[in-house]
Amino acid sequence: MKSAPFDYVLAKSIYEATRYLAEGEGEAAVLAGGQTLMPMLSMRMARPSVLVDINGITDLSGIEENNTAIEIKACTRQTELLNSPIVKYHLPLLAQALTFVGHSQTRNRGTIGGSLAHADPASEIPLVALALDAEICLSHVESSRQIPATEFFLGPMMTVCEPTELLVSVHFPLTKKESRVGTGFHEMSERHGDFALVAAAAKIELDNKGSCIDAAIALGGVDGTPVRVTALEKKLRSNGISDNTLESAMELAIPEILEDLNPVSDQHATADYRKRIAAILALRAINDAITEAKGNIA
């Protein structure tokens, strides 16, 4: 399996990369960590005319913290994220999810931007971006735009990112540390490091009395894109669910709410199985998040 011929250019700046992409007229591909693109080239599922290598652009690597958000540059390696104290402290959900992403060799090259741009419906990083209301920055040679994760993913391996645009960074809004927040992440896969059959991410905020005041629940592998389970979030946020009844209420509500999901049946699992484990994984993620939030009294 050898890739079809292509030209190669090494971009030295974001501007240069976007210029190459514009000149490629839709036939250029961005080479970041290469953990998805290189296999697709060798299987000839991708046949770009030119590869724009962005690995040498220093502005595309690093994690920055400001008053309102954590900004992660697109070409930051997954290993760097996993080892980052900023990620561990402010984005524990991302840190948890990253342990499920591939293996150390692939994380040493694989980038956060690459996972988002590839948009596999079962991959962990898009799921976390969706659960945490991240915003994704895209640059074009003449303009740039910032897209909420809820609008970024269009379908399996499809996003709003145009072939002439470069994904430059992702912004995760900071949660106020005074609130009682907890997160949970669970997934089921055939082997550790494989793409998930189903993955579930939860972020729960409790008030002083232990009632849920905010909830974000997202599932991967149950539709063409990762999905937010808004009905479940609403149920969690609705008044009357106290600390003590939260868990049993959840247990009753989940199967009914998950009826709305549209997973596929394939050689790995049936749609029905995916739905059933989605309910279980969502419950486990919510439970972990609640337990953690209870312990996090400011």
Place this chain on the structure above:
Amino acid sequence: MSSHNIRISVNEKTYRSTVDSRITLLDFLRNDLSLTGTHVGCEHGVCGACSILYDGTPVRSCSLLAIQADKRQITTVEGLCNADGSPGVLQKAFCDAHAMQCGYCTPGMLISAHALLEQNSNPSADEIKESIGGNLCRCTGYIQIIEAVQLASQRLRNSR
């Protein structure tokens, strides 16, 4: 297809070459430099047989272009032996613990285990599993490989 001049250091020896853009680092090492210790398995980033160290970090050479190794330090399995060409401590431990059968996965296993031992002189079985998690072996069942890495770590610690 564009071609490019590269200068790359492999096992501390510098090579200059001209490569076509689509040639992977894996093919370059094997076909141009005749370093056939690095194995070709799946060629799409799944099996780990092609693992090498890229500036000291374990990565898959089938998922890198040869051009991307320009001005980089590469270590292949050939670079893990002693200066006189005899097997290094880790390689010897693989023989002694019967950690290979067909040997196809072995170069990748050695690279992953070597990178682990550089960071961690006394890894637990779980840490070893994590480090070789991206290397598939169809023969051994992995147990002897884990034992070999433990044996090597013990010998390395004793020799210090």
